Structure formats: structure tokens, C-alpha cells
Amino acid sequence: QSALTQPASVSGSPGQSITISCTGTSSDVGGYNYVSWYQQYPGKAPKLMIYDVSNRPSGVSNRFSGSKSGNTASLTISGLQAEDEADYYCSSYTSSNTRVFGGGTKLTVL
Amino acid sequence: DVQLVESGGGLVKPGGSLRLSCAASGFSFSTSSMTWVRQAPGKGLEWISSISKTGDSIYYADSVKGRFTISRDNAKNSLFLEMNSLRADDTAVYYCATVKPGSYSDYWGQGTLVTVSS
Numbered sequence: 001q002s003a004l005t006q007p008a009s010v011s012g013s014p015g016q017s018i019t020i021s022c023t024g025t026s027s028d029v030g031g032y033n034y035v036s037w038y039q040q041y042p043g044k045a046p047k048l049m050i051y052d053v054s055n056r057p058s059g060v061s062n063r064f065s066g067s068k069s070g071n072t073a074s075l076t077i078s079g080l081q082a083e084d085e086a087d088y089y090c091s092s093y094t095s096s097n098t099r100v101f102g103g104g105t106k107l108t109v110l
Numbered sequence: 111d112v113q114l115v116e117s118g119g120g121l122v123k124p125g126g127s128l129r130l131s132c133a134a135s136g137f138s139f140s141t142s143s144m145t146w147v148r149q150a151p152g153k154g155l156e157w158i159s160s161i162s163k164t165g166d167s168i169y170y171a172d173s174v175k176g177r178f179t180i181s182r183d184n185a186k187n188s189l190f191l192e193m194n195s196l197r198a199d200d201t202a203v204y205y206c207a208t209v210k211p212g213s214y215s216d217y218w219g220q221g222t223l224v225t226v227s228s
Binding site: 003032033034036038040045046047048051052057089091092093096097098099100101102103104 | 167
């Protein structure tokens with residue numbers, strides 16, 4: 001049950017686009033279209049942003065999008081805004097019927 | 111509105127036990143799989159256990175297997191986590207959350223802090 005690999009930090013200026021990667025194995029990310037992404041502000045509970053690789057829950061801005069290629073999933077945020085500054089976590093279903101999270105990525109809006 | 115409210119956290123000595131509860135409302139608890147996720151101070155999210163809607167399928171992370179027990183009471187719309195043989199590295203905020211097919215969580219509680227220290 002090794003954690004998925006995410007960059008520790010990414011940054012971008014307002015209006016720009018950024019992409020956060022999430023790398024796993026064929027037993028998790030690569031084996032299923034069950035990758036989800038969460039946004040978390042300090043001291044707050046995580047919030048679902050993307051599920052099943054590329055689906056957005058109702059109420060989540062269409063500036064957030066998800067994709068997957070092989071064992072790597074990605075979260076892209078376009079038109080970066082100050083309010084997007086937060087921690088982002090990916091998660092995947094695994095072949096063991098369990099779940100695994102990424103180590104998290106801190107997004108800084110410059 | 112969907113609400114998940116965790117309780118039962120606190121300070122416990124190494125080797126001790128604690129039982130966390132999660133009270134659910136605003137959705138059909140008895141038809142929802144549920145999960146516990148924890149977050150150590152300054153660290154990332156860690157999945158620790160999930161339970162199916164009827165309780166007949168249960169899964170644990172290796173880090174808690176044999177020490178933690180997840181359970182539910184659908185009549186009381188409640189989820190539980192019995193934690194035994196607690197260690198310092200179990201110190202974390204514990205969140206309960208729903209689980210949808212595909213293993214994503216669309217609703218989360220606010221979390222309850224468990225501190226294991228002598």
C-alpha cells in the first residue's frame with residue numbers, strides 16, 4: 001500500500017494553468033478509472049473536486065479538470081485564482097479492494 | 111443537508127484504546143459504504159478502513175490491521191472505529207466519509223483529533 005506519488009509543491013500566477021501529477025502502478029491508477037482528487041484548506045476537511053478520473057461533482061468550477069494516461073493521473077486547474085491556493089490530494093482504488101492517497105501537493109498562487 | 115459528525119477523540123496513552131463515532135444525517139446511511147481516513151499533524155491523508163453498506167465487507171490498511179475495528183449501526187445511522195494498542199504514530203485527525211462506487215468520498219465530517227502520548 002505505497003502512497004501515490006505527487007509533487008510536493010507547484011505554483012502559478014493568477015490566470016495561468018497548472019497541472020498536478022499523480023503516479024501509481026498498474027494495481028491502482030493504471031488499472032482502474034477510479035482516480036479522485038481532493039482540495040483541502042488548512043484545518044478543514046477535504047473536498048471532492050474530481051471523481052472517476054475526469055468527472056466534476058455539481059458545484060465544482062469547470063476550471064478544474066482531470067485526466068489519466070497509463071499509471072499517471074493529472075489534475076489541471078485553469079485560470080488560476082487566489083482561492084485555489086490549497087493542498088491537493090489524489091486517491092485511487094486498488095486491486096486489493098483498498099484505497100490509496102497521494103502524498104499531497106501544496107499549490108501556491110503567486 | 112448531509113452531515114457527518116465525528117466524536118470520541120482525545121488524549122490517550124500509548125497502548126490504550128479509544129472508540130470513535132460518526133453520526134450521519136441527511137442521506138440514506140444504510141445504503142452507503144463508509145470509510146475512515148486520518149491525517150497526522152502536518153502530513154497527508156491516509157486511508158485506514160472501509161465498510162460496505164451492510165457491514166459484510168470490511169477492509170483495513172496494513173498500518174492498522176489487527177488493532178482497529180470498523181463497524182456500523184444502520185438503525186442509529188452511526189459509524190464506529192474501535193482503536194486498540196494505540197501508538198504515537200496513530201496521532202492524527204480522523205475523518206469519516208462516504209464511499210461511492212469507484213472509491214471516492216463526496217461527503218466528509220469535520221474530523222476528530224486523536225493524540226497518543228504519555
